[in-house]
Amino acid sequence: MLELSPALAEYSDFFFEGFRNTLILAIGGLIGALVIGIIVASLRVWGGPVLSPVGTAYVEFFRNTPLIVQLSFCAVLFAPRNLNITADPIVVGILGLSIYTGSYVAEAIRSGILSVDPRQVEAARSLGLTQFATLRLVVLPQAIRTVIPPLGNITIALTKNTAIVGAIAANELLKVAGVIETRTASFDGYIAALIAFWCLTIPLAFVVSRIERRLKFAR
């Protein structure tokens, strides 16, 4: 495929570096977002009067500010001169995407947990199940069915959002396409980036719709 374009043939290693970085950002961001999302959702549902507002504040703050602003802020904040966490834009990108996407994941998980009728919990508890057993055997199996479809969509959105990390100088697909365009005056990098994003998101969308259908059947 790359032989079709001399510009891409010349910069194929660079392009695949961009593709690899986009994958790293998406996978790293998803893992981080799941961890943050589970913690924050737990805080909101079971945190009580003290911790629950903390979870709410987290969600409302990070869900309602632009990702590019959060990323730029993280890049400066984590830099060696300030918190000295990392100078690597890929690591900053993974952390930034995790923090941002984590707020969406938290909301998806919370609504999943809340979708289970509280009377089922009361019934399980009165039958003698411990709180943990109630969660494991009654609440979570039902909650997961509600949570999976929005999580799929969040993953697709996350994959597309990796393109924004280029703004803090990470060499992801879009950035790489831009650099190839400057060096070769060829637009081909952008076309290839578009195709590469499709290759990532179309199978994801397919999987999500399959899971949705199966869950509908199971219900």
Added chain:
Amino acid sequence: MRKTLAILMAAAFAVAACTTGGGAPATGGASSPSAAAQSFAADSTMGKIQAAGKLVCGTKFDVIAFGFKNPTSNEVEGFDADLCREIAAALGVQPEFVEAVSANRLPFLKEDKVDIIISTMTRNEERLAEIDFSKIYYVAGQKILVKSDSPHQSVEDLAAANVKVCSGEGSTSEGNLQEKGVAQANLVLFKTYGEAAQALLDGRCDAVSTDDSILFGLASQNDGLEVRGEAFTEEPLGIGIKKGKDDLVQFINGVLDAMAADGRWKALYDKNIKPYSGAEAPTPPLDK
């Protein structure tokens, strides 16, 4: 109510039109007309400029060290602006400044809106087909900007030390860096040089590299940054003159030669560029 609004809007437009003034030129008065100015035949280009009593120069208004309109004094400062003043003085006329950005400077010349263009313009084959150029009055080039306490003195140091270098995405500068041995993996590319300077200050990269004319501005706006090393690319800057004015080209070349010979070129360098570059004046590049 609607009528009042219409009147207000009309007034607003009128005010806007007045303040922008259709590009009313700013008059610089740093040097007075030289009494010793030669007088020229009325049909020569120089004679016409003398008859008009002013030399209209197109310069940049936003490039520190070359052409920069000082917002407090309203004077146009920098090497290019002072060059205009010298040429005007040699003709015995007043200099007048018009902002000429890269996109409009060639049309300004062709439409006689300006007599000459001195706006950090690189002399190249493409432009020589459109306009004439004087001798090269300055060779700009790509340099490095580092923190004052940095051990790196040159682009070769940066390549050898295998450290991160910031530059602009979509610029020729980053390609030049690769040619100088900076690894692709060490290039950190931003949309603007302001972001690159911030990254340098934060420690996300060890240097910023692009044309020195841009680096001078970044260094002057941020404490603790300095421009270092020899230029490793060449951007020969020339004065643009409309085609068919060979007499003016000859005259300006004569002024430039005289300035190089009697030390005025060096004086302008020391005044405008040395405070930012920190380097001693090079030999005037006029023979190139």
